[in-house]
Amino acid sequence: MLDQSQVQKIAHLARLEITPEEESQFASQLSSILDYFDQLNELPTEGVEPTTRAIELSNIVRGDxxxxxxxxxxxxxxxxxxxxxxxxxxxxxxxxxxxxxxxx
Known part of the structure; x- marks a missing residue:
């Protein structure tokens, strides 16, 4: 779990002013997000091509x-x-x- 100093550093980098109550709330929320990424890191991804999107997109804008x-x-x-x-x-x-x- 993230501690208060780590949350304060993240808030500083994001240029956010947060209250002590928000610090504890964000510590919990950010820790949950990081835990989820740890779960994703356990997935077997060998042979999977890196992508920037989950689905293919095409340009739908008309030409000039x-x-x-x-x-x-x-x-x-x-x-x-x-x-x-x-x-x-x-x-x-x-x-x-x-x-x-x-x-x-």
Whole structure:
């Protein structure tokens, strides 16, 4: 079982401020977790390939597509986008300032 000083060190490394009551609670909980890992270490894992996931994942994000703003409907498309903007300003989007002060 972890002692109070080990829990305090873990809390310090995690930048946590914990009370003495929490120290004893976490000591018990962390000890249970470490005991579980000891049980896992007893399993025969020879010949088992290391993995990062339990199941295979594939990329489900659509591919990037380039959209041309040139051509016959360029002005219509541009205007439709500007019409949906909260604060269009001419042919541009007006956005809140994120650097350099509060004034617009």
């Amino acid at each position: 597509r380039q959209i041309s703003w040139d051509g016959d409907n360029a002005a219509t498309t541009r205007q439709a986008l500007l019409d949906n903007a909260p604060e269009p300003e001419g042919d541009f989007f007006r956005v809140p300032r994120i650097m350099g002060g509060d004034e617009a």
